[in-house]
Amino acid sequence: MSVSSSGAxxxxxxxxxxxxPEEIILAALDLFVEKGYAATRMLDVARQAGVSKGTLxxxxxxxxxxxxxxxxxxxxxxxxxLEALQQSHQGSYEALIKKMIMGWxxxxxxxxxxxxxxxxxxxxxxxPELAQYFTEHVxxxxxxxxxxxxxxxxKEKEFIEQDAVTTARLLMAPIIQAAVWKYSxxxxxxxxxxxxxxxxxxxxxxxxxxxxxx
Amino acid sequence: MSVSSSGAxxxxxxxxxxxxPEEIILAALDLFVEKGYAATRMLDVARQAGVSKGTLxxxxxxxxxxxxxxxxxxxxxxxxxLEALQQSHQGSYEALIKKMIMGWxxxxxxxxxxxxxxxxxxxxxxxPELAQYFTEHVxxxxxxxxxxxxxxxxKEKEFIEQDAVTTARLLMAPIIQAAVWKYSxxxxxxxxxxxxxxxxxxxxxxxxxxxxxx
Amino acid sequence: MSVSSSGAxxxxxxxxxxxxPEEIILAALDLFVEKGYAATRMLDVARQAGVSKGTLxxxxxxxxxxxxxxxxxxxxxxxxxLEALQQSHQGSYEALIKKMIMGWxxxxxxxxxxxxxxxxxxxxxxxPELAQYFTEHVxxxxxxxxxxxxxxxxKEKEFIEQDAVTTARLLMAPIIQAAVWKYSxxxxxxxxxxxxxxxxxxxxxxxxxxxxxx
Amino acid sequence: MSVSSSGAxxxxxxxxxxxxPEEIILAALDLFVEKGYAATRMLDVARQAGVSKGTLxxxxxxxxxxxxxxxxxxxxxxxxxLEALQQSHQGSYEALIKKMIMGWxxxxxxxxxxxxxxxxxxxxxxxPELAQYFTEHVxxxxxxxxxxxxxxxxKEKEFIEQDAVTTARLLMAPIIQAAVWKYSxxxxxxxxxxxxxxxxxxxxxxxxxxxxxx
DNA sequence: CATGAATGAGATTTCATTCAT
DNA sequence: AATGAATGAAATCTCATTCAT
Numbered sequence: 001m002s003v004s005s006s007g008a009x010x011x012x013x014x015x016x017x018x019x020x021p022e023e024i025i026l027a028a029l030d031l032f033v034e035k036g037y038a039a040t041r042m043l044d045v046a047r048q049a050g051v052s053k054g055t056l057x058x059x060x061x062x063x064x065x066x067x068x069x070x071x072x073x074x075x076x077x078x079x080x081x082l083e084a085l086q087q088s089h090q091g092s093y094e095a096l097i098k099k100m101i102m103g104w105x106x107x108x109x110x111x112x113x114x115x116x117x118x119x120x121x122x123x124x125x126x127x128p129e130l131a132q133y134f135t136e137h138v139x140x141x142x143x144x145x146x147x148x149x150x151x152x153x154x155k156e157k158e159f160i161e162q163d164a165v166t167t168a169r170l171l172m173a174p175i176i177q178a179a180v181w182k183y184s185x186x187x188x189x190x191x192x193x194x195x196x197x198x199x200x201x202x203x204x205x206x207x208x209x210x211x212x213x214x
Numbered sequence: 215m216s217v218s219s220s221g222a223x224x225x226x227x228x229x230x231x232x233x234x235p236e237e238i239i240l241a242a243l244d245l246f247v248e249k250g251y252a253a254t255r256m257l258d259v260a261r262q263a264g265v266s267k268g269t270l271x272x273x274x275x276x277x278x279x280x281x282x283x284x285x286x287x288x289x290x291x292x293x294x295x296l297e298a299l300q301q302s303h304q305g306s307y308e309a310l311i312k313k314m315i316m317g318w319x320x321x322x323x324x325x326x327x328x329x330x331x332x333x334x335x336x337x338x339x340x341x342p343e344l345a346q347y348f349t350e351h352v353x354x355x356x357x358x359x360x361x362x363x364x365x366x367x368x369k370e371k372e373f374i375e376q377d378a379v380t381t382a383r384l385l386m387a388p389i390i391q392a393a394v395w396k397y398s399x400x401x402x403x404x405x406x407x408x409x410x411x412x413x414x415x416x417x418x419x420x421x422x423x424x425x426x427x428x
Numbered sequence: 429m430s431v432s433s434s435g436a437x438x439x440x441x442x443x444x445x446x447x448x449p450e451e452i453i454l455a456a457l458d459l460f461v462e463k464g465y466a467a468t469r470m471l472d473v474a475r476q477a478g479v480s481k482g483t484l485x486x487x488x489x490x491x492x493x494x495x496x497x498x499x500x501x502x503x504x505x506x507x508x509x510l511e512a513l514q515q516s517h518q519g520s521y522e523a524l525i526k527k528m529i530m531g532w533x534x535x536x537x538x539x540x541x542x543x544x545x546x547x548x549x550x551x552x553x554x555x556p557e558l559a560q561y562f563t564e565h566v567x568x569x570x571x572x573x574x575x576x577x578x579x580x581x582x583k584e585k586e587f588i589e590q591d592a593v594t595t596a597r598l599l600m601a602p603i604i605q606a607a608v609w610k611y612s613x614x615x616x617x618x619x620x621x622x623x624x625x626x627x628x629x630x631x632x633x634x635x636x637x638x639x640x641x642x
Numbered sequence: 643m644s645v646s647s648s649g650a651x652x653x654x655x656x657x658x659x660x661x662x663p664e665e666i667i668l669a670a671l672d673l674f675v676e677k678g679y680a681a682t683r684m685l686d687v688a689r690q691a692g693v694s695k696g697t698l699x700x701x702x703x704x705x706x707x708x709x710x711x712x713x714x715x716x717x718x719x720x721x722x723x724l725e726a727l728q729q730s731h732q733g734s735y736e737a738l739i740k741k742m743i744m745g746w747x748x749x750x751x752x753x754x755x756x757x758x759x760x761x762x763x764x765x766x767x768x769x770p771e772l773a774q775y776f777t778e779h780v781x782x783x784x785x786x787x788x789x790x791x792x793x794x795x796x797k798e799k800e801f802i803e804q805d806a807v808t809t810a811r812l813l814m815a816p817i818i819q820a821a822v823w824k825y826s827x828x829x830x831x832x833x834x835x836x837x838x839x840x841x842x843x844x845x846x847x848x849x850x851x852x853x854x855x856x
Numbered sequence: 857c858a859t860g861a862a863t864g865a866g867a868t869t870t871c872a873t874t875c876a877t
Numbered sequence: 878a879a880t881g882a883a884t885g886a887a888a889t890c891t892c893a894t895t896c897a898t
Contacts, residue, residue, distance in 0.1 A: 464764060553678055553681075553825075594839055597816075611767075632846075636851075
């Protein structure tokens with residue numbers, strides 16, 4: 001199912017030192033999202049990763065270390081993409097926000113990364129340091145990028161006067177919400193086209209904050 | 215419910231006994247939200263409710279039953295309020311939506327009810343039937359109320375043409391998001407005024423869907 | 429086998445809060461001595477004590493706590509007996525030493541207490557704090573009692589001039605040795621009469637340190 | 643043993659290979675004494691011996707085999723020294739005993755051999771065959787040498803009438819005790835001069851068993 | 857009814873041993 | 878011959894649930 005391109009011999013004793021940590025992280029992420037951290041047994045993680053229980057402990061000190069690694073390694077690298085996008089932008093701030101949201105959406109929604117919000121929301125109570133780390137290094141950093149775009153749009157008379165931080169929260173809320181929903185109630189809720197959802201969000205939102213041209 | 219069948223004389227010191235199930239539910243809710251379902255020990259619930267471990271089992275079959283009861287008893291009654299509001303409304307649909315959102319917000323945000331979204335998101339993987347129940351009987355039902363208001367606003371040329379279901383999702387997303395955030399990252403995230411947050415959401419959102427008057 | 433005088437109904441659910449800790453300690457002692465600390469499984473301790481695994485953890489934080497309790501509660505009380513004996517003595521120092529050794533021997537050898545030396549010797553490497561505690565509060569304290577008797581005997585010209593501490597060590601060595609042997613090699617070594625062994629030790633030792641009367 | 647069958651040219655850099663088993667035994671001994679058998683991990687043994695875990699299994703079947711080898715190879719050869727000493731002796735039995743004890747003491751105390759008593763005492767419960775082997779082939783054999791010396795001394799009227807086996811036990815007890823102590827409580831107990839300890843033991847003991855000359 | 861001591865299934869974690877490299 | 882990554886049995890410990898009091 002997973003290993004490589006050469007087909008189908010289920011080898012039992014495999015040495016894959018290089019790839020193990022990432023394989024374990026991805027396996028754990030799948031399960032943490034599905035069952036929550038506490039309900040995920042190390043045996044499950046091992047099976048999902050195609051290794052034995054003991055192997056997990058060769059690469060991670062304990063269950064919590066896997067959790068931390070999953071969050072940190074997956075998310076943080078993505079943010080710089082966003083920052084780069086902002087700095088190289090030319091044109092209206094409406095166009096910048098559209099571009100950033102759509103880019104973020106593409107890279108997050110369709111990747112395994114989209115599970116992280118749900119995971120952190122679920123486990124924030126049990127891992128306060130991790131929740132704090134996430135708040136400081138991800139939430140606020142991403143929000144700041146949008147805050148800047150909004151503030152500059154206000155200064156340039158493109159957007160109406162408003163509190164930029166609250167507006168940035170409102171810009172992000174439906175996206176985070178969608179990611180959380182995907183892993184919580186999607187199977188029971190009616191199908192919807194996520195791309196259309198975002199498109200419409202941007203439409204209403206940008207329409208809502210723009211200074212009306214008379 | 216059982217002791218004195220001649221419901222006339224409400225003896226004070228019996229109240230406690232009568233309220234036991236609710237006290238247990240509230241205690242459990244607090245803990246489920248704080249630590250998650252799996253990490254909450256029955257001993258903790260007992261202590262928080264001021265009873266012994268054994269007593270829990272006099273009122274509930276097991277841990278899961280407490281969880282189900284908590285969700286069902288807290289949420290469902292509130293929805294009919296919303297439905298009543300809609301049916302009695304007179305005036306613009308913008309005003310109706312404002313009224314409903316603010317009413318919902320008041321009754322949810324400032325009550326213990328606000329923990330339910332976070333709780334269900336966290337535990338949906340472990341309690342699929344409950345997640346389904348919640349999706350069908352709460353999410354969709356509430357959404358339907360807003361869908362109707364939006365659709366009628368479109369028909370009356372008050373709002374622009376758009377997919378009402380998606381729009382309803384976008385209307386609700388920041389509110390649910392706020393409730394989830396409150397119990398996940400609020401302590402680490404910067405303070406914000408929740409009432410101002412909702413006010414601004416309504417402002418941008420309604421501004422964004424209104425048909426521009428020229 | 430153990431519970432009480434009323435005969436033979438092996439009850440399954442027994443509440444014995446008062447006696448449990450001591451029962452567990454004694455059970456653990458038996459096994460620690462037989463197999464060593466590390467090789468003794470908590471399940472074994474539970475079975476030996478006639479309780480379940482979980483019950484152990486109601487009374488002791490972990491395996492090490494049982495070990496510590498066993499050592500501390502059994503040994504320390506006995507020492508004061510010895511000190512009392514010394515202070516009330518009248519007569520020759522030879523007689524005092526005889527009396528103390530025989531008394532100590534009686535109370536230690538024929539009781540479960542005799543296992544402690546072997547146990548501490550075996551586990552000293554893994555429980556250095558416990559070994560230190562034992563050295564300070566038991567070994568040195570007991571030795572000091574004998575050192576005093578010997579020094580006074582020297583002063584009174586009853587015994588020959590010699591280093592009293594070394595002599596006290598030599599007085600105690602065969603006794604400790606016997607206790608250790610009992611739990612290590614006794615089953616394989618030839619039977620011997622322990623009372624005769626001590627009697628002869630005292631005979632040779634006291635004969636060896638006495639000032640020769642001409 | 644295997645490589646160069648023409649045993650003439652002892653190549654230096656092959657030595658290491660040839661000595662592997664002994665190096666492993668010595669490494670294991672150090673650790674067994676410090677931590678006990680069960681608490682000693684094969685990884686520790688490997689590291690201490692400067693080899694990898696897998697290599698241990700090239701030379702020994704399993705952990706127990708290392709333990710057995712350690713005991714057997716270290717102890718047994720020393721006994722014949724003692725027997726030779728006895729057979730070649732001329733002079734008083736007091737002098738013979740002094741010579742044997744001092745010789746034994748020298749070769750045991752100041753060598754790694756001194757750890758064996760503590761080790762066997764600690765692990766006798768887990769390795770009964772080994773304990774039996776030790777009792778039969780070491781303890782009794784050594785004791786027999788001393789028993790003979792004592793019995794002959796009695797016959798020659800050098801020593802007083804007494805049970806020679808018990809006396810031999812008492813002669814050996816302080817020495818074994820000292821070796822055990824060295825690896826159990828020495829670091830916490832006060833310093834003492836071991837040579838002085840033995841000298842004084844011989845003094846008291848021999849003084850105690852000698853027939854008084856009038 | 858209420859209690860909390862007692863239970864035991866099941867979780868995490870360790871480490872002797874195996875075997876691909 | 879040597880390595881050390883990988884294995885999995887078995888240990889400690891937790892906690893939902895039961896039941897004597």
